[in-house]
Amino acid sequence: MDPAARGPLAGIRVMDVSIMAAGPWTGALLGMLGAEVIKVEPPAGDGTRWVMPTQRGMGTNFIAMNVNKKDIVIDMKSGEGRETAMALASTCDIFIQNFRVGVIEKLGLDYETLRNVSPRLIYCAISGFGETGPLARAGCADPIMQAFSGFARSNGAPGDEVEAFRFTGFIDLATAAVATEAILAALLEREASGEGQKVEVSMLEAALEIQSSRIAELLGAGLVPHARGSESPAIAPDRAFQSQDHEIFVTAHDDAEWRGFCAAIEQAQLAEDPRFATNRLRVANVPELYAIVAPLVRARPAIWWLRVFKRHGVPCGLAHHFEIFRHHSQVAANDMIARLDTRDWGEVSVAGVPWHFERTPCGVTPPARPGENTEEILGALTGSSNSGTAASVRG
Amino acid sequence: MSMIEGIRVVEFAEGVAGPLAAVRLSDLGARVIKIECAQGDWLRHASPCMPGAEYSAAFFELNRGKRSLALGPHPQGATQLVDGLLERADVFITDRSEAELKQAGIVPGDDFGNRYPRLVMIAISPWGRRGPWAARKGSELTAQAMAGYTRYLGVHGQPARRLGADVASAGTGMFAMQAALAALYRRKRDGKGQRVDVSLLNSLISMKSIHLAAQSDPDKYAGPRVGGANNPPEQGWKTADEPIFFSFGGSVGAEGRPGWVAFIKETGLSHLLDDPRCDKSGRSSTGFGAYVHALRPEYEKAFTRYPARELAERIRCHTGSASVYLRADETLAHPQTRALDIVREVDAGDGRKARIRAFPARFSRLRPALRGNAPLRGEHTAEIASELGFDSATLDRLLAEGALQSAATPETQQLPAAAR
Numbered sequence: 001m002d003p004a005a006r007g008p009l010a011g012i013r014v015m016d017v018s019i020m021a022a023g024p025w026t027g028a029l030l031g032m033l034g035a036e037v038i039k040v041e042p043p044a045g046d047g048t049r050w051v052m053p054t055q056r057g058m059g060t061n062f063i064a065m066n067v068n069k070k071d072i073v074i075d076m077k078s079g080e081g082r083e084t085a086m087a088l089a090s091t092c093d094i095f096i097q098n099f100r101v102g103v104i105e106k107l108g109l110d111y112e113t114l115r116n117v118s119p120r121l122i123y124c125a126i127s128g129f130g131e132t133g134p135l136a137r138a139g140c141a142d143p144i145m146q147a148f149s150g151f152a153r154s155n156g157a158p159g160d161e162v163e164a165f166r167f168t169g170f171i172d173l174a175t176a177a178v179a180t181e182a183i184l185a186a187l188l189e190r191e192a193s194g195e196g197q198k199v200e201v202s203m204l205e206a207a208l209e210i211q212s213s214r215i216a217e218l219l220g221a222g223l224v225p226h227a228r229g230s231e232s233p234a235i236a237p238d239r240a241f242q243s244q245d246h247e248i249f250v251t252a253h254d255d256a257e258w259r260g261f262c263a264a265i266e267q268a269q270l271a272e273d274p275r276f277a278t279n280r281l282r283v284a285n286v287p288e289l290y291a292i293v294a295p296l297v298r299a300r301p302a303i304w305w306l307r308v309f310k311r312h313g314v315p316c317g318l319a320h321h322f323e324i325f326r327h328h329s330q331v332a333a334n335d336m337i338a339r340l341d342t343r344d345w346g347e348v349s350v351a352g353v354p355w356h357f358e359r360t361p362c363g364v365t366p367p368a369r370p371g372e373n374t375e376e377i378l379g380a381l382t383g384s385s386n387s388g389t390a391a392s393v394r395g
Numbered sequence: 396m397s398m399i400e401g402i403r404v405v406e407f408a409e410g411v412a413g414p415l416a417a418v419r420l421s422d423l424g425a426r427v428i429k430i431e432c433a434q435g436d437w438l439r440h441a442s443p444c445m446p447g448a449e450y451s452a453a454f455f456e457l458n459r460g461k462r463s464l465a466l467g468p469h470p471q472g473a474t475q476l477v478d479g480l481l482e483r484a485d486v487f488i489t490d491r492s493e494a495e496l497k498q499a500g501i502v503p504g505d506d507f508g509n510r511y512p513r514l515v516m517i518a519i520s521p522w523g524r525r526g527p528w529a530a531r532k533g534s535e536l537t538a539q540a541m542a543g544y545t546r547y548l549g550v551h552g553q554p555a556r557r558l559g560a561d562v563a564s565a566g567t568g569m570f571a572m573q574a575a576l577a578a579l580y581r582r583k584r585d586g587k588g589q590r591v592d593v594s595l596l597n598s599l600i601s602m603k604s605i606h607l608a609a610q611s612d613p614d615k616y617a618g619p620r621v622g623g624a625n626n627p628p629e630q631g632w633k634t635a636d637e638p639i640f641f642s643f644g645g646s647v648g649a650e651g652r653p654g655w656v657a658f659i660k661e662t663g664l665s666h667l668l669d670d671p672r673c674d675k676s677g678r679s680s681t682g683f684g685a686y687v688h689a690l691r692p693e694y695e696k697a698f699t700r701y702p703a704r705e706l707a708e709r710i711r712c713h714t715g716s717a718s719v720y721l722r723a724d725e726t727l728a729h730p731q732t733r734a735l736d737i738v739r740e741v742d743a744g745d746g747r748k749a750r751i752r753a754f755p756a757r758f759s760r761l762r763p764a765l766r767g768n769a770p771l772r773g774e775h776t777a778e779i780a781s782e783l784g785f786d787s788a789t790l791d792r793l794l795a796e797g798a799l800q801s802a803a804t805p806e807t808q809q810l811p812a813a814a815r
Contacts, residue, residue: 008581021605033577052618053609060620064608111759133734139644139716147631147640150723154559155548156628162638162720164629165558167547168619169605174562177569177602182756184576185423189398189761191583198759205737205755208726209569211560212752213411213453215723219738219750220452221443224724230536230545230557234441234453238536240545240555247555249545251534253410253437283442310531315521317537319545319555321624322610325600333526336600337607348611351604354597355574356524358508359589360581 007034007362012187014038015092016069017076017085017109019046021142021172022203023098023126024065026179030094031068032353032362038092038377039069040085042076045370056345061169063342063367064350071368072377076107085109087381090117093196094183098126101136111198121196122186126179130202140203142168149207154214156227163227175206236282236289237261240319241297241305248297248305250316254279260312264305265296338364397424398761402579404428405480406461407499408490409436411535411561412519412595414457415568417488420575422754422763427461428480428779432495433468433800435772447747450769456751459741460766464780465773465800466499472798474500479783481511485588486575490519492530503590515578516590517571524592533595538563542599546624566598627688631720633695637703641710641717643680651678654714661709662697680715741767776801 012035016027024039024046031037039046048062055063074088075081086109089095095114097104104110104125111123125131128140129148146152146164151171156163179201186199208215213234214225223233230240230249237258240247252258258279262271270276270292275285282289297305302318309316325331326349335352342348343366353362402425406417414429414436421427429436436458441451448455464480466473477499481487489496496503503516518524521533539545539557549556574591582588600607609620616622631638643655650656651668656678659668668677672686681687681694698706703719710717721729727738736753743749744767754763776799780790793799 008577011584025604029573033573053613053615053621055608055612055614057614060608060611060613061605064604129731130735133731135731136734138711139642139714141642141644141716143629143640144642144716144718147718147720148726148729150721150726151560152629152631152720153722155556156630157549157554157556160628160630162630163548163556164631164640164720165544165547166619166623166626166629167544167603167606168623170562170602173602173604174566174569177566177573178755181419181569181572181576182758184573184580185398186758188576188580188583191580192400193760195760197761199756200758201756202735204732205735208737208752209755210562210565211723212415212457212565212568213561214559215727215752216453216456217443217451218723218727219752220445220455223443223452224722225559226722227556228559230555232536232557233443234451235437238534240536240540240557242554249537249540249555251536253534254434254440256434257532279437279440280442280444313532315532315534315537317533317541319540319543321543321546322607325541325543326607330522330526330528330596331600333529334523334594334597336523336597346612349607351601351607352597354570354593354601355577356592357574357578357589358591359587360578 006360007032008357008360009033009035010360012036012094013092014094014096015040015089016096018096018098018126020048020098021061021065021169022175022179023096025173025176026096026124026126026183027069028065028067029176029180030183032364034360034362035094037069038088038373039066039071040076040088041071041073041370043073049370055348058345060348063345063348066367067340067350068365069367070373070377071370072374073371076109082108084378084381086114086117088377089114089121091381092121093187094122094124096124096126100139101127101131115196119195120190122183122190123196123198124179124183124201125198126175126201128203130204131200142171145171145203145207149204149211150225151207151211154211154225154227158227158229160227171203171207171210174210175201175203178206178209231286233283235279236286237293239290241294243297243305244299244301246302246318248302248316248318250309250314252314257314258282260314264308264312264314265293267292267296340364340366342366344369397764399579400424402485403483404486404488405430405484406488408488408519410438410490411453411457411564412567412571413488413490414438415565416517416571416575417461418457418459419572419754420486421460422765424764425486429458429461429463429770430477431463431465431772432470433466439772445749449771455743455749455769458769459751460768461770462775462779463770463772464776467797467800469797470499472793472796476780476783476785476793476799477501480779481514484514485579486515486517488517488519488571488575508590512587513582514588515575515582516588517575518590518592519567519571520592520594522596523594535561535564535595538595538599542596542603544599549628551625563595563599566602567593567595570598570601632691632698634698634701634703634706638720639703639707639717640720641707641715643715645714647675647679651675652680655680658710658713658715664694664697667693739765741765744768771802773800774802
């Protein structure tokens with residue numbers, strides 16, 4: 001049985017005309033939740049098919065962002081293709097697009113048009129900077145929003161002005177996560193009202209949401225986020241310490257963990273030191289605190305610290321990379337990575353599902369080949385399995 | 396009417412993930428009761444403090460509009476009350492360990508679902524429900540390290556750097572909220588609740604899907620998702636003042652990428668258009684080619700003649716995308732952010748106002764309702780007990796036994812004056 005069909009959204013149908021990452025991963029999340037998701041590609045294809053690196057010729061980005069979807073090709077710029085798209089939208093519960101602001105109106109697939117066809121439709125529009133304002137029509141991409149949203153200004157070594165995350169796509173995926181929240185809220189509301197609505201999500205708002213705590217510190221207390229190496233402005237101790245061999249990452253959130261920390265480094269008297277009596281005092285006196293702790297940690301190897309911090313109930317860990325954590329028993333035991341056996345591109349590792357529903361489990365299925373379901377979907381739409389419409393819009 | 400009118404949420408969670416999920420549900424119309432253990436939510440005691448309050452600024456934003464029920468040092472006496480709360484709740488969000496839940500009379504397992512058949516339980520953990528680390532403590536920082544995030548910052552061999560944003564916790568908050576909404580939707584269909592597990596590590600790995608795929612078995616060593624971890628720190632392009640980031644999209648024709656070629660000519664860098672070290676011989680963009688880092692100083696010689704904001708505007712005029720690396724305060728003050736009405740004011744008690752961020756999406760028909768006033772620990776203990784049918788004599792007994800605490804109980808607010 002198709003594992004996706006059992007998820008909580010089984011029975012929901014999604015039309016996803018988005019490209020690149022933020023829109024497509026929204027569709028993928030809904031697909032993982034059990035919805036039937038139909039990705040609509042233009043004849044030229046979603047550009048991520050060619051983004052490096054490829055695996056056996058297919059952009060790995062495309063594979064990761066389009067799991068749990070069917071795939072059809074429609075030339076929405078042609079009159080006939082637009083009509084087909086409208087007809088398909090009228091069979092769907094959710095519509096997702098992430099064109100640059102203003103483009104969807106030219107295609108005739110804007111919300112006002114589609115709601116006339118299907119008032120129950122939940123229409124999700126994803127943009128870079130939002131649909132109004134001076135930058136509404138400006139181009140955007142993950143690293144652009146890292147710059148604009150302040151995200152990159154809170155990273156770096158102490159004293160650095162800025163450091164971007166060399167891991168492009170993170171803001172895109174955060175945007176998809178917010179879009180999915182909003183779509184689900186609208187879907188639940190539709191149960192009561194019977195009406196759909198438009199949902200607008202911007203990368204800007206999502207980038208601020210993923211910075212929730214730092215922005216709250218700015219709004220509530222005037223603290224502007226800046227580079228702190230591995231330290232946090234909120235709690236102490238909370239950073240990486242160099243041990244005899246590896247760096248060890250350790251955190252104490254509260255008094256119990258602070259006492260455990262002091263016991264682990266065999267400095268029980270520190271727990272009674274008035275300079276460090278509360279978290280806020282520890283944060284205020286952080287240079288003194290770390291001047292005491294750093295040489296102690298450096299004197300013993302990481303494996304000792306992992307044992308002893310764990311024994312005292314203190315969060316700690318090492319930095320891993322893909323080749324290590326992909327085989328970690330914790331990652332495996334919770335299906336955090338899905339190994340997809342694709343027909344054309346070999347075995348590809350992608351993320352496992354982010355939520356584990358006990359009663360309606362979700363799963364990850366490989367993306368369809370581009371255009372694979374064109375005949376099936378459009379045939380059903382026109383009531384015949386091999387209609388002229390389907391043939392003429394195939395890519 | 397709100398999005399999810401009448402939904403009752405019980406939150407027994409602290410820090411960022413659980414409280415973020417619950418406050419966003421509150422924005423959509425849910426009523427949230429926050430249960431706090433004797434030690435209190437650690438985020439209350441985090442820095443920086445909200446001026447005039449005992450709690451941190453982050454605590455305020457993530458807990459506004461909630462009511463607080465405080466357990467005391469002997470929560471075993473409060474199990475009947477907690478049971479009553481769960482019985483009438485729709486969603487239970489928790490990040491407490493099994494031992495802590497048990498102390499409060501909550502025993503997850505098969506019986507839990509039978510006891511509360513319509514309840515949606517969102518269980519948040521650092522490392523996941525199963526596996527050897529299931530009971531192990533975790534944190535934002537340790538999750539970032541474990542999931543390989545820290546290696547995309549800084550320089551290998553130098554002291555590690557973290558993402559300044561609490562991405563593991565906020566990401567988990569988002570997935571927790573999705574899980575709650577999806578499970579509520581399912582309950583509308585079949586009348587049954589269920590348990591859903593999310594974790595910090597799982598969330599970070601989920602949001603890394605592009606990178607996992609890129610590192611599976613790539614055809615060649617190409618693209619930032621393969622080499623990113625080993626590239627030098629990305630600190631933007633130098634200009635006359637502040638660093639910027641830019642990119643040019645669109646297809647590269649025979650004459651090059653149109654906007655890029657025009658921009659390069661305008662900035663006096665025409666000689667690079669035929670440089671074989673550049674992507675597509677300089678006619679595509681600086682891109683991510685093999686020499687991108689070696690070539691930077693060449694470009695920057697020209698870029699440093701322009702102030703950042705002017706250079707970004709020129710790039711946009713040539714159909715490229717660009718932004719100055721803004722500080723978060725500059726982001727919030729920017730006309731674009733203001734146009735979206737992202738920063739709002741809510742009540743913060745004693746007639747004061749506080750600024751918060753609005754719900755991160757907008758809806759055509761319904762408006763999220765942003766509540767203010769974060770609770771003191773145990774501020775609503777008496778009120779909630781009374782709603783559940785506990786008379787004042789019973790409440791007094793539970794307070795005296797240390798099963799419950801209220802904001803009026805002196806030991807509830809135990810922060811030393813110096814820490815406020």
